[in-house]
Amino acid sequence: MSLNRSDVISAIAGKSGLTKAQADEALSALQEVLLESVASGEGVKLTGLLAVERVERAARTGRNPRTGEEIAIPAGFGVKLTAGSLLKKAASA
Structure with missing residues (x-):
């Protein structure tokens, strides 16, 4: 079994005290940082x-x-x- 995005967001919210919306924003920001960095060769x-x-x-x-x-x-x-x-x-x- 593997976790999907919703499962990861729920887990982050539960462990960090963030709301699910905030956890989703944080995960989206991490995704953007990874994509931009890899695209630029960093x-x-x-x-x-x-x-x-x-x-x-x-x-x-x-x-x-x-x-x-x-x-x-x-x-x-x-x-x-x-x-x-x-x-x-x-x-x-």
Whole structure:
């Protein structure tokens, strides 16, 4: 099972004393900060929780799985998420 946005907002409101509307605004603000930072090439580190950074992907040659034909895959960008120590510890508990 996983939490959806509404579940996360309710949990934040319950743990912080914020209203659900305030928790939703805070979560939306965090989302905006992450998106803007990654789009500009700047990483975000939430110590102990996670690190998010934009990474470059080199151009490469791939294969069409149906036909076996070689195709050129252009260079581009991806996102790298790294779990922090607290998140890793929670996953192993």
